[in-house]
Amino acid sequence: MKPVSDRMYSIIVLYDMYTSFFSRVIDGISDQDAQNRLNTKANHIAWLTGSLVQERHELASILGNKQQQAAHELFKEHKGIQDDSTYPALASFEQDWIKISPLLKDILLNITDEKLDSLFEMMPGQTFSIYELITFTTYREASCIGQIALWRRLLNYPAMKYD
Numbered sequence: 001m002k003p004v005s006d007r008m009y010s011i012i013v014l015y016d017m018y019t020s021f022f023s024r025v026i027d028g029i030s031d032q033d034a035q036n037r038l039n040t041k042a043n044h045i046a047w048l049t050g051s052l053v054q055e056r057h058e059l060a061s062i063l064g065n066k067q068q069q070a071a072h073e074l075f076k077e078h079k080g081i082q083d084d085s086t087y088p089a090l091a092s093f094e095q096d097w098i099k100i101s102p103l104l105k106d107i108l109l110n111i112t113d114e115k116l117d118s119l120f121e122m123m124p125g126q127t128f129s130i131y132e133l134i135t136f137t138t139y140r141e142a143s144c145i146g147q148i149a150l151w152r153r154l155l156n157y158p159a160m161k162y163d
Helices: 006-026 045-062 072-078 090-110 113-117 130-154
Strands: 119-123 126-129
Touching: 006 045, 006 090, 006 113, 006 130, 045 072, 045 090, 045 130, 113 130, 119 130, 126 130
Parallel strands: none
Antiparallel strands: 119 126
């Protein structure tokens, strides 16, 4: 693996790690448990999972691949958890993850320093470089996967396996 930009090497290593962790962290969780918030306001597993998929699609879209996940309407414009919604099965999110991950990885491997340094407006008055967006998205994936791993234990599932 040799990315066009040397700055992307460690990000690609993490990307590959999180790509494999995704399926491992949701493995065996029932769809009913995936929507259990244990009487808290915390984001449940289904929302966290769909949000991870959405953000990979969003990043790919900003970088030129305009595909959407099946549950796009539930997550578009960075919507938070919706109490009155039933979220799709984890298997549906996993199918979309499997589709977008190699496409986005190819984009990330081939991104140039010039593109990484280009700016875009995240929201009115907030401009970021593409590199900053990619690094934030990478950080967020680790955070969300960690939250799902904690939910596994809170819902009495075995810990995520790393092998």
